[in-house]
Amino acid sequence: MSTYLELYDYRQQVFALYRERDHAILAGKDSEAIWKRFCMRRDTLFAQHSQSALTEEQRRTFTALPYFPYNPALRFAVEIETNVEPQRQSTAMNSTESMEMATVGRVHFTVEGEEASLDLYWLDVYGGGLFLPFRDTTCPQEAYGGGRYLFDTVKGSTPIPAGEDGKNTIILDFNYAYNPSCAYNDAWVCPLAPMENRLTVPIRAGELKYR
Structure with missing residues (x-):
């Protein structure tokens, strides 16, 4: 199979993984059970x-990705604030x-009594896509030093809808x-979280640093 077709197949499987998660959440199934199944399928x-982020050598010894324990306290229903200045900027991928991307929204939430917010971006690539990167105070000791993503719709990871009709x-x-x-x-270069998405609180949920 062509490398391009393999990559297309990989992205289709990522899309399917997130669709299955969203359907289960909207159906009211147990949140932790949904997450555990999601992690298991992502490990597979x-x-x-062949197009996973791991090299062929890494895949030979791979067993599972490391995660913080499931934390229901770090799950929020938020409204995207769209009355924000559509600021354009370049975010670093490496040195x-x-x-290029533009700010298109903002979300607000509270972690351990501290107010926090993250900007939501539109990636300036063909077709575009919504992108939510962040860095928190678990970096770099527990989580990856460059930060993590919540979604990048260009690559198939999507935000979780709060309801069937919610936009x-x-x-x-x-x-x-x-x-x-x-x-x-x-082998990879990736856009990192801009300064405004660097949180001053710990986010002890999601994927840990890969060792």
Whole structure:
């Protein structure tokens, strides 16, 4: 199979993984059970697919991705504030590369009694896509030093809808926070969280640093 077709297949499987999660959540199934199944299926994709972020050598010894324990306190229903200045910026991918994106919204939530917010971006690539990166105070000791993502719709990871009809309301569930591909090996370059998305609180949920 062509490398491009393999990549297409991988992205289709990622989309399917997130669709299954969303359907289960909207059906009212147990949140922790949904998360556990999601992590298990994601591990299988990482272990078996040629286009996963792991190298062939890494896949040979791979067993599972590491996560914080499931934390229901880091799951929020939030309304996307859209009355924000659509500021354009370049976010660093490494010391020489960057990606253009624009601020299109903001979400607010409270962690351990402290108010926090994250900006939501639109990636300036063909077709565009919603993107929510962040960095918190568990970086770099527990979580990857460059930060994590909650979703990147260009690559198939999507926000969780808060209801069938909600457009501006989503579930912000940090248990699904995941590492960018560059966290696993140096073959990848990834956009990192801008300064305004660097939280001053710990987010002890989602994927841990890959070791």
